[in-house]
Structures are given as structure tokens and as C-alpha cells.
Amino acid sequence: MWTVMESPVGELRLIERAGALSAIEFTPWRQPADGRPLGERGDDHPVLAAAVAQLTEYFAGERTTFDLPVAPRGTEFQERVWAQLVKIPFGETRSYGEIAAWLGHTNAASRAVGLANGRNPIPIIVPCHRVIGADGSLTGYAGGMDRKKLLLDLESTDRLF
Template identity: 45%
Template sequence: MSTVYTRFDSPLGELLLVGDEASGGLLSVSVPEQRGGAVVLAGWREAPELFEEAREQLSAYFAGRLTRFALPYAPGAGTEFQRRVWGALEEIPYGGTVSYGWVAGRVGVAGAGVRAVGTAIGRNPLLVVRPCHRVIGADGSLRGYAGGPERKERLLTFEGAWADGRAAGDAAGRETGRNTAGRG
């Protein structure tokens, strides 16, 4: 596998986009100082021309013209369970929020599986593109985001899912008013 990368200036800071040259798929989208984020390694090649579609879609997203990404992902990332969890993230609509419990129910591990779901979400290598920022605590609080809580709040505010320190939609700050993906 030949790993390629480029950088993209965004409202969150400079994003590092990493891909697999052979498949043309994304491996990672990281923000500066991201917990567990990608760093450029020896042997990687800078190839901005291979990320034109990703750059266009990110530009459209940050301009408010794109609500769902349609980018190819490199094959083989994550465990089977992580891929199921990451797939559930892509069902959460723009401007919506869901709880970790909703995601756990969606992948068939409700209850005790919430912690495992949180761990899988924390290992999502495609920040912004695969919308893990749309998952909040059952009490409506911002919980865990590899890019940091400020960036999570910024993304949710940008999408209209967060206002005045709580999930948009009800005074208690829970997800009820904006959770168009369903409750769990």
C-alpha cells in the first residue's frame, strides 16, 4: 500500500487527509492535536491532486452546501464491529444528534454495549466526514470527541444541532427535537 496525503485549511484548523493511492480511498481525516490522529510518516507522499474530490466536498460542507459526504474509503480499516458502528454514524442526518445508546441499539448491542460503541466511535479515523460529532450523551451533554470538545461544539453549532450549550430542540438539552435518526 502506498500512502498519500494532503492538507486542507478548514475552520477547525488544518486537516490532514490521508489516503491509499492504490484504491483511491480515504484512510484518515485528522485535525491538529487530535487524540490518536494521523501524523505524516516517512515514505508517505504528498499528492494533493489525488484528494480533489475530498477537498471539494469538504469546501462545500464548510460553506453550508453539503450535508452528506460521498467519498470512497480505503478498504480494511477497523474491526468488523468498528465498521458496523461507523456505518451507523453515517445514518445520523446533518443537523441531528443521537445518543451513544441509539448507536448501540442500531448495531445490536444495546445496554452493556454502549461503552464498546463509545470506544469504536473514538477510533473513527475520518473526523467530519464520518459524523461522530453528532453523537452526544444521553443527558444531552457533549461527550468524547478525538478532535476536542470545542471542535465538536463548533461542528454541531455550524450544523444547527447545538445552541446555548445544549442540543437544539428542547430546553432540557436532550436530543428529542433534532434526532431525526430515531431514539434509542
């Protein structure tokens, strides 16, 4: 099942499989890699409706954590990286090297962490946008750098008002 929602970062397509959120896609959408159809549109599906509600609250500045069943699919290493991403607190960032260290690797694994980060199928909820370069620079983002900056700005605690 799937649904579409409007957001400050453009339309998002949310995909549910087996009772869990399995993907959030930025426009332009692409065909599923496995060639299978997404199934029926299910705006009222409980997982999708909850995801839309929580994302709406997040974009409105009313939510800092998510409470949704998620099931990202990837390699064992990718899934280990993604599990670390959800530990990065709202409004904070970490470097690729820090994520590598959390996994018990040296800084040399930063590139592998970056590649896994870029393959995250559930952006925003699995907050890959919170990973930046060791020097504090914004680095690549599968959804585009404008979206990454917008998401980080949304989470910034340095706002005056």
C-alpha cells in the same frame, strides 16, 4: 498520498490509500500507528481533491452529505459502528445507546460504541461528532470538545439567519 487543507476546525490532513479516503487528522498530527510513511503529498490526487472540495462546501454550509470513497480500517465491531454513524442525518444527533441499539445490542454496549466512535479515522465525513450523551450532553471527542461543538453548531438548523 496525502494533502492538507485549512478549515474552521484547524488544519486537516487527509490521507488516501488504494483509491479511498482512509483518514482525516486534526492537528497536531501524529505518526501513523503502523510506522509507515504516508507517502507523497498529492494535492491533485482525484480522491484528495474531491475530499477537499466537498469538505470546503460542507464548511461553507453548502453540503450536507458526502459522496466519497472511504475505507476506514478497524476491528469488525468498530467498522460496524462507523457504518451506523453515516446514517445519522446532517443536523441531528444520536446517543451512544441508540447506536448500540441499531447494532442489536443493549444500552450496556454504549461504552463499547463510545470507544469505537473515538477511534473513527475519518471524522466529519463519518460523523462521529453527531454522537452525544443520553442526556443530551456533549461527551468526549477525539478532536477536542471545541471542535465537536463547532461542528454541531455548523450543522444546527436552529439558526435565525
